[in-house]
Amino acid sequence: MAQADIALIGLAVMGQNLVLNMNDHGFVVCAFNRTVSKVDSFLANEAKGTQVVGAHSLQEMVSKLKKPRRVMMLVKAGQAVDDFINQLIPLLEPGDIIIDGGNSEYRDSTRRCKDLKARGILFVGSGVSGGEDGARYGPSLMPGGDPAAWPHIKPIFQSIAAQVEGEPCCDWVGEEGAGHFVKMVHNGIEYGDMQLICEAYHLMKDVLCMEQDEMAKAFEDWNKTELDSFLIEITADILKFRDTDSKHLLPKIRDTAGQKGTGKWTAISALEFGIPVTLIGEAVFARCLSSLKEERIVHPSTNSCHSSRRRTPSELRTH
Numbered sequence: 495m496a497q498a499d500i501a502l503i504g505l506a507v508m509g510q511n512l513v514l515n516m517n518d519h520g521f522v523v524c525a526f527n528r529t530v531s532k533v534d535s536f537l538a539n540e541a542k543g544t545q546v547v548g549a550h551s552l553q554e555m556v557s558k559l560k561k562p563r564r565v566m567m568l569v570k571a572g573q574a575v576d577d578f579i580n581q582l583i584p585l586l587e588p589g590d591i592i593i594d595g596g597n598s599e600y601r602d603s604t605r606r607c608k609d610l611k612a613r614g615i616l617f618v619g620s621g622v623s624g625g626e627d628g629a630r631y632g633p634s635l636m637p638g639g640d641p642a643a644w645p646h647i648k649p650i651f652q653s654i655a656a657q658v659e660g661e662p663c664c665d666w667v668g669e670e671g672a673g674h675f676v677k678m679v680h681n682g683i684e685y686g687d688m689q690l691i692c693e694a695y696h697l698m699k700d701v702l703c704m705e706q707d708e709m710a711k712a713f714e715d716w717n718k719t720e721l722d723s724f725l726i727e728i729t730a731d732i733l734k735f736r737d738t739d740s741k742h743l744l745p746k747i748r749d750t751a752g753q754k755g756t757g758k759w760t761a762i763s764a765l766e767f768g769i770p771v772t773l774i775g776e777a778v779f780a781r782c783l784s785s786l787k788e789e790r791i792v793h794p795s796t797n798s799c800h801s802s803r804r805r806t807p808s809e810l811r812t813h
């Protein structure tokens with residue numbers, strides 16, 4: 495049997511879709527997961543009829559790879575990444591490559607890159623953007639780390655990435671944690687975009703008292719201007735979306751937002767480097783306020799435009 499071009503560890507939503515994307519582009523992928531039963535389930539279902547092969551241990555996975563071996567991880571950021579690296583080190587040889595495609599903190603990637611370089615192993619920390627659909631049909635990829643790894647992963651990365659006017663949305667970003675730094679800022683910018691959309695929605699709903707379909711139309715119109723973007727497009731779709739009882743779904747969803755950390759990391763880095771990214775900082779604070787709101791009691795009569803009167807500015811401020 496032909497040796498696999500690359501291994502992928504982590505068969506959750508991102509990993510599964512990236513494996514199938516690589517397979518579509520002619521690469522043979524060896525799939526592995528901490529909970530090994532997911533390998534069999536993936537091969538029997540989503541990957542059925544593809545060239546994807548599976549492994550039931552890291553040893554088996556490594557034995558199925560062409561040299562230099564390319565091992566990509568798409569697992570939960572943090573300790574899981576270090577645990578897999580520690581298990582892989584004795585199984586790999588100098589010149590082999592470990593790629594972390596999760597949302598790792600860029601300082602962790604810098605540390606991992608240095609530690610692995612001292613052992614002759616090439617480390618890449620790559621931002622992967624576009625969510626589930628992006629992973630399946632073309633993500634934006636932001637690889638950085640040990641530059642010696644780039645020629646070995648470039649053909650795979652640039653063919654599976656999204657293509658815009660014939661150009662892949664993927665190029666080498668820089669050394670050590672640069673890939674994850676760029677991904678962090680990319681996510682931070684998205685925090686800012688989403689906060690702007692939320693504030694526009696708030697003004698439309700609570701100050702202009704626009705109906706849901708009117709707001710959807712405004713976002714659709716904006717999407718035909720210089721604001722044309724994925725987030726504006728899906729905001730119109732979300733506003734229009736109706737539940738099974740044919741009422742709009744959005745007002746039924748609890749009005750709070752959490753956060754996973756990349757926006758906060760961007761704001762912390764901005765403070766450290768003295769770069770005034772105030773929009774992103776405010777967006778992160780807005781998420782904190784939103785979570786705190788869970789604990790507050792909002793008086794029902796001031797919680798909607800459909801109350802008998804318009805609210806005063808001070809009422810709006812406290813909402």
Ligand code: NBP
Pocket residue numbers: 503504505506507508509527528529532568569570571573574577595596597598622623624625626
């Ligand atoms: P998750 O972030 O939910 O991670 C699930 C994977 O991590 C599974 O393979 C799981 O193995 C493994 N894992 C966990 Br959880 N704890 C582990 C541990 N202690 N040791 C070893 N493995 C462990 O998956 P995802 O949503 O597919 O995301 C994968 C990475 O990509 C994450 O870093 C995420 O932040 C990043 N990312 C996600 C998106 C997105 O839209 N979801 C977009 C861009 C980037 P198990 O099956 O044995 O539990």
